[in-house]
Amino acid sequence: xxxxxxxxxxxxxEEGPVVEPEPPRGAEAQPGPPEELQETAPKKVSLQQRTVFxxxxxxxxxxMEHVRCSKTGxxxxxxxLLANHFRVTSRAQRTAYQYNVNYQPGIEGRNLRTAxxxxxxxxxxYIFDGNSLLLPHELREPITKFFNxxxxxxxxxxxxxxxxxxxxxxxxxxFYNILFxxxxxxxxxxxxxxxxxxxxxxxxxxxxxxxxxxxGYVTSILQYENSITLCADVSHKxxxxxxxxxxxxxxxxxxxxxIKKKVADELVGSIVVTTYNNKTYRVDxxxxxxxPRDTFEKSDGKRITYIxxxxxxxxxxxxxxxxxxxxxxxxxxxxxxxxxxxxxMLVPQLCMLTGLTDAARKNSRTMQxxxxxxxxKPGKRHHELEKFINTIQKDESVQKHLRRWDLNFDxxxxxxxxxxxxxxxxxxxxxxxxxxxxxxxxxxxPLLTTMSLTHWLMLYSRENxxxxxxxxxxxxxxxxxxxxxxxxxxxxxxxxxxxxLTMLRRETRERPQMVVCVLSNDKKDRYxxxxxxxxxxxxxxxxxxxxxxxxxxxxxxxxxxKLAQQMICKMGGALWKVxxxxxxxxFVGIDxxxxxxxxxxxxAGFVASTNDELTKWYSRCVIQEAGEEIVxxxxxxxxxxxxxxxxxxxxxxxxxxxxxxxxxxxxxxxxLAQEIPQMLAGLNDNSCxxxxxxxxxxxxxxxxxxxxxxxxxxxxPESGTVIDVELTRKEWYDFFIVSQSAPEGxxxxxxxxxxxxxxxxxxDTVQRLTYSLCRMYYNCEGFIRVPAPCHYAHKLAYLxxxxxxxxxxxxxxxxxxxx
Numbered sequence: 001x002x003x004x005x006x007x008x009x010x011x012x013x014e015e016g017p018v019v020e021p022e023p024p025r026g027a028e029a030q031p032g033p034p035e036e037l038q039e040t041a042p043k044k045v046s047l048q049q050r051t052v053f054x055x056x057x058x059x060x061x062x063x064m065e066h067v068r069c070s071k072t073g074x075x076x077x078x079x080x081l082l083a084n085h086f087r088v089t090s091r092a093q094r095t096a097y098q099y100n101v102n103y104q105p106g107i108e109g110r111n112l113r114t115a116x117x118x119x120x121x122x123x124x125x126y127i128f129d130g131n132s133l134l135l136p137h138e139l140r141e142p143i144t145k146f147f148n149x150x151x152x153x154x155x156x157x158x159x160x161x162x163x164x165x166x167x168x169x170x171x172x173x174x175f176y177n178i179l180f181x182x183x184x185x186x187x188x189x190x191x192x193x194x195x196x197x198x199x200x201x202x203x204x205x206x207x208x209x210x211x212x213x214x215x216g217y218v219t220s221i222l223q224y225e226n227s228i229t230l231c232a233d234v235s236h237k238x239x240x241x242x243x244x245x246x247x248x249x250x251x252x253x254x255x256x257x258x259i260k261k262k263v264a265d266e267l268v269g270s271i272v273v274t275t276y277n278n279k280t281y282r283v284d285x286x287x288x289x290x291x292p293r294d295t296f297e298k299s300d301g302k303r304i305t306y307i308x309x310x311x312x313x314x315x316x317x318x319x320x321x322x323x324x325x326x327x328x329x330x331x332x333x334x335x336x337x338x339x340x341x342x343x344x345m346l347v348p349q350l351c352m353l354t355g356l357t358d359a360a361r362k363n364s365r366t367m368q369x370x371x372x373x374x375x376x377k378p379g380k381r382h383h384e385l386e387k388f389i390n391t392i393q394k395d396e397s398v399q400k401h402l403r404r405w406d407l408n409f410d411x412x413x414x415x416x417x418x419x420x421x422x423x424x425x426x427x428x429x430x431x432x433x434x435x436x437x438x439x440x441x442x443x444x445x446p447l448l449t450t451m452s453l454t455h456w457l458m459l460y461s462r463e464n465x466x467x468x469x470x471x472x473x474x475x476x477x478x479x480x481x482x483x484x485x486x487x488x489x490x491x492x493x494x495x496x497x498x499x500x501l502t503m504l505r506r507e508t509r510e511r512p513q514m515v516v517c518v519l520s521n522d523k524k525d526r527y528x529x530x531x532x533x534x535x536x537x538x539x540x541x542x543x544x545x546x547x548x549x550x551x552x553x554x555x556x557x558x559x560x561x562k563l564a565q566q567m568i569c570k571m572g573g574a575l576w577k578v579x580x581x582x583x584x585x586x587f588v589g590i591d592x593x594x595x596x597x598x599x600x601x602x603x604a605g606f607v608a609s610t611n612d613e614l615t616k617w618y619s620r621c622v623i624q625e626a627g628e629e630i631v632x633x634x635x636x637x638x639x640x641x642x643x644x645x646x647x648x649x650x651x652x653x654x655x656x657x658x659x660x661x662x663x664x665x666x667x668x669x670x671x672l673a674q675e676i677p678q679m680l681a682g683l684n685d686n687s688c689x690x691x692x693x694x695x696x697x698x699x700x701x702x703x704x705x706x707x708x709x710x711x712x713x714x715x716x717p718e719s720g721t722v723i724d725v726e727l728t729r730k731e732w733y734d735f736f737i738v739s740q741s742a743p744e745g746x747x748x749x750x751x752x753x754x755x756x757x758x759x760x761x762x763x764d765t766v767q768r769l770t771y772s773l774c775r776m777y778y779n780c781e782g783f784i785r786v787p788a789p790c791h792y793a794h795k796l797a798y799l800x801x802x803x804x805x806x807x808x809x810x811x812x813x814x815x816x817x818x819x
Contacts, residue, residue: 054666056170056223059731060755066762067733072724073763076419081717082707083414083727084385085229088221090408095164096172099133099144102158107150116148116157125404127175127182133159134175136405168223176221179405180230186397189216192273193280195235202239203373207360209242209353213373217388218703224727230409233703234384236374238355244272244283244348245323260288267326272351276314280354281346285327292318292325292347306347316350323348375745378707378714382413414726418706421720424772424783426576448574448615450483453514453567457507458489459500460518464547465493468518471550474560475567482568489516501529508538514567515542522546528803535799539809541570541817569778569816574615580772581765584612586645586653587773588638589789590675592629592662593801600805604631604662605797607789608641610814611648614776617792618644619813621800629663630670631678638682644814655759656683656691657769661698661790662797668755671697676756695756696766698790705746706738716747719783722767723749733757735767739774739783750785779819795819 061067107113110130117128121144127134142161147154165172181196189196197216205211214237221230247266253259267283274281292306306325310316326346360366376384389411392398402408460468472489479486490512494503500517508515517530527544534542543566549559565575580587586608593603604622618641622633638656645653658679663671676695683691704727707714717738724735733754738747752770754761761769773787784791796818800808808817 054170055668056173056729056731058668058672058755060668060672060753061731061733064733064754064757064760066757066760071728071733071735071763073419073722073735073767075764075768076421076720076722078417079420079717079721080709081416081418081721081723082382082709082714083416084233084381084703084705084707085224085231085414085727086389086412087410087414088228088230088407089410090406095166096175096405097135097138098162098165098171098175099135099139099159100162101128101131101133102160104156104158105153107155112150116150116155119146119148119157121146122159125401127179129175129178132162134165134172168228170223173221173223173228176405176407177219179401180219180221183392183398183401184217184219186401187391187395190278192216192237192278194218195237197235197237204241205238205370205373207356207366207370209240209246209357211356212239212241213237214239215384220703223729225725225730229414229727231703232385232388233705234376234381239273240353240355242353243275244326244346244351244353245320247353248323248348260286266357271354272326272346273354274346275350275352276310276316281326281328281344281351283326283346283351284329284343286324287327287345288324290325290345291322293321294325296345306345310347310350318347318349320349326351371744377744378705378716378746381705381746382707382714385413413707415709416723416726418717418721418723418725420718421722421768421771423720424578424775426578426775426781447483447568448577448613449572450485451568451571451573452485453479453571454485454487455510455512456487456489456514456516457492457512458516458518459492459494459503459507460547461494461496461520464518464520467547467550470556471516471518471545471560471563474557475564478561478564479568482564484568484573500526501533504530504533504538508534508540511538512540514571515540516567517542517544518550519544519546521548524803531799531803532805535804535808535812535817536806539811541567541812541815543567543570565778566819569819572616572815574613575778577613577615578772578775580614580769582655582657582769584649584651584654586610586641586656587614587787587789588641588656588658589787589791589793590631590634590658590660590662591790591793591797592631593794593797594627594629595801600626600801602626602628603797603801604633605793605795605800606631606634606637606641607792607796608637608645609789610641610644614773614788616644616648616814617816619792619796619816619818621796621807623800623807629667630674632674634675634678635682635685638679639686640813642682642686653691655694657694657696657759657761659696659698659770659773659787659790661700661786661794663697663699668697668753671695672755692758692760693756694754694759694761694766696770697753697755698786699751699753700748700785702749702751704736704749704751706736706749707746716742717749720771721749722771724763724767735763737767737771737774739771740785741782748785778816792816792818 061071103113103116107116113130114128117126121139125136139159144159145156147156149155184196185191189198195216195218197214199214201215203213205213216235216237217232218235219230219232221228244267248263251259251263253262264286268285270283272281272283273279295303295305297303307318307321310318326348328344328346389409392409393411458468458472468491476486476488492503492507494500504515515534519526530542530544534540543563545563550556552559569575588606588608591605602624604624605619606622607617607619610616610618620637620640622631622637624632642652660671679693679695683693706717706723708717719739719741721738722735728734734752736749736751738749740747754766770787773789774783776788777784777791799818
């Protein structure tokens with residue numbers, strides 16, 4: 001028997017759950033069953049497969065002699081900080097006991113496997129992950145057997161002792177995180193997707209359609225430098241007061257085919273939450289041929305309609321029997337390219353839409369009002385988290401669970417000292433163009449690298465003729481001030497919106513230096529066609545701008561200046577440079593783009609500096625199978641970058657420093673085993689055996705937040721604040737930097753982990769260097785969240801993954817055409 005439980009059936013883990021009726025299974029010949037009917041049998045999950053917990057056992061610091069004794073820096077001004085972490089003040093003095101659980105006959109669904117554990121031999125308190133069982137006490141026998149029933153069938157449950165776990169072991173911490181999620185449920189928070197939300201405190205937001213904003217929390221319990229801590233942060237879930245069925249019903253068009261296309265444009269790629277079990281799904285398609293009247297095969301071989309299934313299993317009534325079904329390919333995860341799953345069919349009436357519509361995102365007033373509710377300032381965020389931890393301390397049911405495992409959390413936010421580095425200044429030609437010691441306007445600052453713009457095109461539609469002419473007039477003023485020798489553009493009017501590509505094919509035969517397209521709107525298909533043609537068939541730097549942007553008269557000069565800077569960079573110009581403190585060093589950025597909407601190929605962007613001043617760059621893409629995170633082909637990328645370096649510099653680089661972004665949890669071992677050897681091979685194969693390599697993993701998506709303590713308030717830490725104590729890990733050479741300023745909300749730091757370092761960078765050097773590189777991104781005059789090579793790689797991978805879908809021409813590899 002292969003019984004499975006329906007989605008949403010989550011029995012209590014610590015208290016004996018009750019077995020619900022056996023759900024149906026889906027037919028293999030056609031898509032149709034809900035997701036819970038397709039859950040594959042859980043496999044034995046080793047520690048090496050457990051995402052972030054896998055990384056905890058990777059000790060990269062032990063091989064670095066220069067930071068073995070200390071990895072903390074000393075530069076900068078000390079600042080007192082708080083973090084959204086709460087120490088575990090009391091943890092189990094005795095060990096916990098892990099057991100493996102086996103079922104005969106085999107049971108597939110985790111929920112049913114959990115339900116079958118109800119037995120006096122185990123006791124009331126336990127933590128179960130679907131495969132392994134954690135108990136606060138040792139069972140009498142190393143092998144314990146008992147019987148339980150599912151429907152009319154008896155199942156033998158065998159529990160075998162596996163090992164004792166110390167409280168600080170990664171495996172024990174993983175179980176504690178499972179326990180804490182059950183605690184959140186006991187606090188009447190509802191799980192939506194990965195996090196937990198309080199629907200009782202929902203705020204209605206006036207938009208079209210209206211939104212419900214659910215406040216909630218994201219939590220984790222992990223071992224850090226000196227202690228185990230609970231990290232808690234505020235989260236918000238945006239739920240539209242609209243189902244997928246509502247959207248379909250209110251979509252109009254001239255023909256049925258037109259209606260279907262408009263519905264697909266709105267729904268495909270969106271995230272929905274099912275009303276019957278609060279699970280999230282990505283909509284990958286719409287099956288207009290199937291309806292809730294259709295049937296699928298249950299596990300007992302009988303067939304049932306969707307109408308009857310939801311009525312029987314969830315007491316949910318479907319009112320429109322003729323609505324189409326939504327298709328979801330299941331929980332697609334990065335790094336699981338070989339995972340295949342039968343499509344999941346969803347009923348639109350039972351799917352609530354989440355997030356903002358495209359129209360709402362483009363409405364600045366809507367976005368500002370929403371930001372006021374969801375982007376909490378440091379003081380407000382601190383207040384909300386303080387309420388959360390106090391609720392945990394005062395809730396008796398929560399404390400009952402924690403006491404059983406001898407766990408307790410400090411009510412105070414973690415406090416320690418950070419350091420604020422001296423601000424990095426740009427080096428340009430400002431000093432020679434200042435008036436009476438005052439800095440000249442940005443548009444009046446010449447370039448580090450000058451050039452001529454004598455042959456270029458500007459395409460526009462008839463209705464945007466005035467905007468195009470105004471833009472050219474502005475550029476004829478701005479570009480000469482920057483040292484660009486400029487001739488007027490060849491102005492080309494297109495007859496209609498679909499004629500841009502036709503006119504480009506005709507007008508680019510003489511290979512212009514630059515193409516500027518003034519567009520009526522931001523329609524993606526037209527933008528993609530333009531970029532694909534100019535990046536592959538006719539490799540030419542290009543700049544697209546929506547006419548509406550140019551009609552904002554109050555800021556048109558600022559916009560024109562920004563466009564001029566982008567054009568200059570795309571043609572090979574350099575706006576400024578910074579002193580990184582290291583010489584003859586190539587900096588490399590690597591990032592990956594995964595198209596989770598259309599499940600297209602994954603794109604790895606590789607960008608490397610090719611001169612000592614960091615004003616010239618080389619780029620290349622590696623196109624891989626969907627979901628592939630580890631990059632193959634880095635040896636060729638390094639070799640090509642070194643050839644370009646040797647054209648710009650008299651000698652090869654002494655060192656290569658890599659900033660690797662876009663890496664998921666649990667990938668450190670794979671980077672050490674696969675990507676770093678490729679980089680070393682690229683150096684050795686190109687007569688650079690003496691070039692030393694440093695490899696730094698960059699992580700932006702983190703939940704840690706820092707608060708700067710002032711006299712009577714909490715503020716965001718200043719740009720350049722470094723944290724290399726308390727919330728780092730003993731096994732890693734890691735640190736946090738707050739490089740950017742956040743005018744709204746609470747700033748998010750970036751985490752850096754040096755996993756390979758033959759350059760032997762001292763903590764002060766690598767921290768200062770990293771901060772300096774955050775000011776080398778030419779699209780922003782200030783500091784950004786990550787070093788410039790990282791963000792250049794992100795922009796490249798995003799452009800190729802979203803618009804081009806193939807390898808760009810090598811003729812563009814030395815231009816920043818992807819900005």
